[in-house]
Amino acid sequence: MKFLKQFLIILLISLIGEALKAVLPLPVPASIYGMVILFICLVTKVIKLDQVRDAGKFLIEIMPVMFIPSGVGLMVSWGDLQPILIPVAVITVVTVITVMGATGVVSQWIIRRDKERLNG
Amino acid sequence: MAEFFKESAYIAVAVSLIAYSFGSWLKRKFKLGLLNPLLISILCTIAFLLAVKVDYETYKGGAQVLTWFLTPATVSLAIPLYEEWELLKANVKAVVFGILSGVITSLVTILVLSVLLGLNHKQYVTLLPKSITVAMGMGLSEELGGYVIITVSVIAITGVLGNVFGEAICKLFRIKEPIAKGLAFGTATHAIGTARAMEIGEVEGAMSGLSIAVAGVFTVILAPIFATFF
Numbered sequence: 001m002k003f004l005k006q007f008l009i010i011l012l013i014s015l016i017g018e019a020l021k022a023v024l025p026l027p028v029p030a031s032i033y034g035m036v037i038l039f040i041c042l043v044t045k046v047i048k049l050d051q052v053r054d055a056g057k058f059l060i061e062i063m064p065v066m067f068i069p070s071g072v073g074l075m076v077s078w079g080d081l082q083p084i085l086i087p088v089a090v091i092t093v094v095t096v097i098t099v100m101g102a103t104g105v106v107s108q109w110i111i112r113r114d115k116e117r118l119n120g
Numbered sequence: 121m122a123e124f125f126k127e128s129a130y131i132a133v134a135v136s137l138i139a140y141s142f143g144s145w146l147k148r149k150f151k152l153g154l155l156n157p158l159l160i161s162i163l164c165t166i167a168f169l170l171a172v173k174v175d176y177e178t179y180k181g182g183a184q185v186l187t188w189f190l191t192p193a194t195v196s197l198a199i200p201l202y203e204e205w206e207l208l209k210a211n212v213k214a215v216v217f218g219i220l221s222g223v224i225t226s227l228v229t230i231l232v233l234s235v236l237l238g239l240n241h242k243q244y245v246t247l248l249p250k251s252i253t254v255a256m257g258m259g260l261s262e263e264l265g266g267y268v269i270i271t272v273s274v275i276a277i278t279g280v281l282g283n284v285f286g287e288a289i290c291k292l293f294r295i296k297e298p299i300a301k302g303l304a305f306g307t308a309t310h311a312i313g314t315a316r317a318m319e320i321g322e323v324e325g326a327m328s329g330l331s332i333a334v335a336g337v338f339t340v341i342l343a344p345i346f347a348t349f350f
């Protein structure tokens with residue numbers, strides 16, 4: 001029963017997220033509304049960590065397999081992609097490197113500067 | 121085989137999970153980053169479908185059960201985030217400015233390269249949402265007038281690249297702080313990169329999960345402005 005109750009809570013929050021998406025005219029998916037709602041519920045203790053933790057951790061653990069179907073979708077979009085394959089490949093690879101680099105370097109710089117201020 | 125595939129309720133999921141298990145086994149056996157279980161499972165599943173002549177729609181009919189879990193799983197990312205709440209509060213500046221720099225870098229890189237490589241406007245806006253999560257990227261691509269299906273594919277490839285090469289890229293830029301690493305994974309490579317960050321560590325995973333939402337929101341706000349530049 002423990003897992004069922006925990007999964008039910010997560011599912012109901014997903015449902016609320018879906019309802020918000022239907023009502024609000026923003027390009028925000030149900031999952032992101034749900035994530036924010038669950039987070040607020042945890043912080044305000046409306047939901048206790050023990051009430052969702054095990055089922056949630058299980059879902060997160062198996063998350064990679066949930067992307068297999070959309071990845072396999074490549075076999076369909078291949079035709080549209082082929083004519084611009086090289087520019088798209090270059091942009092995709094370069095962006096991953098620049099974005100990871102920029103985010104990591106900037107945030108690390110701020111973290112280390114704050115640490116130094118705290119110590120000095 | 122193709123007939124049975126249409127009738128069966130379980131084969132599509134079974135093939136996907138067997139392919140994933142095979143990928144995990146290869147990775148354990150050879151300890152090579154390129155042998156990413158997700159990448160291997162996608163390639164093996166495509167190879168299998170082509171071999172037995174089953175089209176994507178038929179496969180998707182059975183396999184969408186897996187996709188169904190994506191929303192509750194993304195909602196659950198709030199759990200590690202809550203567990204790292206104190207850490208997040210203490211580093212709010214790094215989180216906001218780190219992710220914002222990443223989002224702007226993403227949009228600028230795509231703009232500059234699209235101009236240099238001679239893409240047209242429609243192809244350019246197709247790529248603008250490439251760093252954010254599929255659910256948000258699809259909507260954004262449609263709104264900007266891009267090829268939605270290509271956006272989805274490119275988002276998936278971006279995630280797999282981050283999943284496979286993320287750690288090497290962090291090493292290249294000497295990104296060592298767990299928080300900074302997590303932010304880099306989530307901002308550049310959304311949920312698929314986050315799946316990898318979760319394996320690296322709790323802090324990395326939580327920060328990466330948070331970045332999906334924040335980077336998504338920043339991109340949704342800034343991409344329409346960038347769309348007018350070219």
